Amino acid sequence: MRSYIPLTLLILLSACGPSEAPRTSERTAEPSPRLKITHFYAGKTEITRGESVLLCYGVENAAEVRLDPPAESLSPGYHRCFTVSPERDTTYRLTALDLFGHSAHADVYVAVKTPAPPAAPKPELALIRMFVAASPEVPAGFPVTLCYSAPEAESVSIDPPVQELKPAQRFCFRAPVQATTTFRLTARAPGGRMETAEVTVRVR
Template sequence: MQAWLKAGWALVGLGVAYLAVSLFLRDQGPGPRARPAQKPKAPAAPVQGPVRIVQFYGMPGAVARGERVTICYGVENAQSVRLDPPVEPVQPHWNRCFTAAPEATTTYTLTAEGAGGSRAAASFTIQVMPPAPKILFVELSGKQLRRGEPLTVCYGVEHAVSVRLEPLGMDLKPVAKDCVRVYPPRTLKFRLIARSADGRQDREEFTVTVEP
């Protein structure tokens, strides 16, 4: 009888222990699980500021037709640039220069575009004047004359609207080649002056000696 009681109490003890372990495991929940491998994050794109034109100019600001000017530009945070009117292909650059030969007064505009549709523009104007007047040549029949002898002056000019021979006050033709005859009353220092429509001038000086 005592052996049977001991065996019964042993079974009861095992049941209680099993129940305690089961309750403990339930309270602890499932064990830690392995986390899935995470993909490496792509590096963040660099933050760009707004597009900006740091410089855009032409020099000199006024030229005669046929002369060249230097155009310089520089941009920041730009993906593309455009020059109007076009002179040569342009790309985003911090500091770049090239030359142009405008035929008439021209306004140049630089447009720069950046990320997200940002845009900046700048302009300047080059004044183009007619070519400066130029005396091509002056030829004299002589530099020493006797009183009463004629002096023949041959000359040629270009880009001039008027030609004057001083100090005689003679208006001459503004042509590429012509000759005139004058009678200097005494030794004179002559000035041949060619003028353009805007007042610019070219001049040639020569002295003719008149002997008694």
């Protein structure tokens, strides 16, 4: 006697195939934080030889910071500054490195000019600008008029001491002459500098 499997049961059996293994979600590795130099600048782009200039920088996600040409030991930070004193025009390169072997660079140029030569010292002003006699010759016993200019002097004196004198732009006075006489005017300045001038008046 033949047995028959109901059609409905066959349909149900054919629909049930082997079950699939559950799928697992694939995780992608997250990218490392981005290495970045946020700023790198000089306080002045031009200096005179012998001066110093301030360099400032900031980095993100850096493990190490280097400078070329080297100036001092640098460390990562959001804002750090240091000074350099280049002797010639120099381009400074800042290099930042992270833990994954990545690097970032930034450059700053500093021009160095030669100092101007020192100004020539100002010539010292003459203490005695003028010392003259109104006449080079007078009769015996007659006075002669003497004039001088010494505005830059601190003190003025005459020898023979015929009169007390003082610094002046122009000053004249009379001196008696009994015999041929050489009058010596002396002017002194602060610091000890001294100048003299002479006038000879003859007696006829």
